[in-house]
Amino acid sequence: EDIEEHIIKTIGKIDVQIEGTLKKGSRYILKRILEISIETYTLRRALGGSYIPTPKKLANTKSTINPDNQGLINPETNRPSERCLQSALGAYFAHQDGHTDHLEQIFRAKKYKPYLDIVKLDGIPMPTPICSCIFDKIEKMNPDISISVWGWNEELATPKAVIANKYGQKNHFLWIKNHSKLIYGDTAHKEKKYLCNGCFQSWTSEKTLERHLEWCPGLHENAPQRVAMSVKGVNDFERFKNYGRMINAPCVIIADFEADNKKCDEAYGGSMQKLAEQKANSFCYLVHWIDTGDVWVPFLYRGENATQEFVQRIDQELVKINGVLAIKHERIETEEDKKRFAEAISCWICKGKFDIDTNEIE
DNA sequence: CCAAAGCTCCTTTGAGGCGC
DNA sequence: GCGCCTCAAAGGAGCTTTGG
Structure with missing residues (x-):
């Protein structure tokens, strides 16, 4: 039945392709299909x-x-x-x-x-x-x-x-x-462990397993996700507070590291043991200017001391960036702007009211 | 008899919440 | 950001239980 379904789907795909080709070229005519071949392979599974x-x-x-x-x-x-x-x-x-x-x-x-x-x-x-x-x-x-x-x-x-x-x-x-x-x-903990049949994680107690079960998404395909809706009057109101994020950044640096996973076995402090270490072997970054969309050519480094190299390179980039930012532009301030500034009673960012008497400001 | 599971009890560690 | 608190995970000593 799987094969039949697959063939039906395939025929549909072929139809679509034929139609597409006929529409594209102006005077194409399909006379006949000479051959359709089906290749099969033995599926080797466990x-x-x-x-x-x-x-x-x-x-x-x-x-x-x-x-x-x-x-x-x-x-x-x-x-x-x-x-x-x-x-x-x-x-x-x-x-x-x-x-x-x-x-x-x-x-x-x-x-x-x-x-x-x-x-x-x-x-x-x-x-x-x-x-x-x-x-x-x-x-x-x-x-x-x-x-x-x-x-x-x-x-x-x-x-x-x-x-x-x-x-x-x-x-x-x-x-x-x-x-x-x-x-x-x-784990080395000598107590009974409780298994989740959905995702095969073990838990330290029945209580924690039960709590997990309410959320376990399972491991199978199309595993359902639990959605927690807000409760009226409890947490159904959110206000944007991260005003720092509203300030325009002139440019961003996008960087990515690749690292080798180096095995080791050394004391880490307390009863912890360090078993592996991520050691950077390369990085790449670019500088993206938000307003103009300009991109400073991506810089790729592969080799020794990638982390130190990165810090040094970024230092140099900052010097270049500051060079760009140091160019002063004339401020454009209209009469309208001045009036609005003088009459403002609330912050333009957080919309909060000023708790100072605006008349006192000269 | 053996090895591993697992119980009681105590401990350390780290995450995260809260108030200041 | 710090100190304080709570909680769960996990380490471990010393013992018993379990299943072959």
């Missing part, structure tokens, strides 16, 4: 594979169930079974039903067979690609569950939510029985 033992550090957390399908042969393909996703979901359903023992034996224990059958995976490719459209389909077929996919980095012993598709990688699915245990190592 795939769920056959049995892989749980990595040691992950196994130590005792937070996952890794169903054992070792030696199982799929009668349809005559190759090792690739049904790890089915068994991971089956283990969840069995656990929901109160079964806690030997869930990893779901393929072999007879009493667990029904739970494998609960899992609806019709039309889902095995091994299963990690792809939002496929997992959307699985969730539609199994309306009682929603699935989040996590990746495990054995070297760092850290879990990470999988959001983007991973291409051409063979994966193995297991069921995360206990999220809390999995995220315990997020």
Whole structure:
């Protein structure tokens, strides 16, 4: 169905292009279309594979169930079974039903067979690609569950939510029985952590998680944003106060740095440790004159001591800018202006009334 | 028995609000 | 801008619980 939709869209695009071309040139006539070719490519996505033992550090957390399908042969393909996703979901359903023992034996224990059958995976490719459209389909077929996919980095012993598709990688699915245990190592703080299922951040208490949930935008595509409206009589009135920003700036300097991320490991003060340092390696700036729109040619520097170089260059620019600003212009002041100044009773910037008697000013 | 999670309790750190 | 306050995050000691 995706292919059909794509073809219909493509035909529409071709029509528009043909029409556009015919309108542009004066006497074009379309006689016939000689050829339309469709190129297809095999999409290589992360795939769920056959049995892989749980990595040691992950196994130590005792937070996952890794169903054992070792030696199982799929009668349809005559190759090792690739049904790890089915068994991971089956283990969840069995656990929901109160079964806690030997869930990893779901393929072999007879009493667990029904739970494998609960899992609806019709039309889902095995091994299963990690792809939002496929997992959307699985969730539609199994309306009682929603699935989040996590990746495990054995070297760092850290879990990470999988959001983007991973291409051409063979994966193995297991069921995360206990999220809390999995995220315990997020910090060195030795208390239970509370996971947000929407964005996979961990929180220090139930209270802070609940507060976060009111605002969590989630990580999925088209994640909703919470909008806080002002309350009548409380915060529904705002007044502009930043009068300094109203003063005309004759010119602005627009500058940008690029930096290398230099790894380090040194004491920073207290119990903090500095792990990385941003070291500027280049910068570029230009001077933009507001009134005339003039731009002084962008200056680009790449090399040693970029920050010091920047300060020196800006000092020189300021000298040049002050040179321009030092040119005095004659003030144009009409009789009307003088009259308005004399009669003014409020500040022209903030509109506030003068609290001085204007008659006293001579 | 083991390793990791997690509890109680205490501490430091940094962000941010408030009043002056 | 400063001092003071509150709050949450996070570090950590010393212990128990948990699940294999």
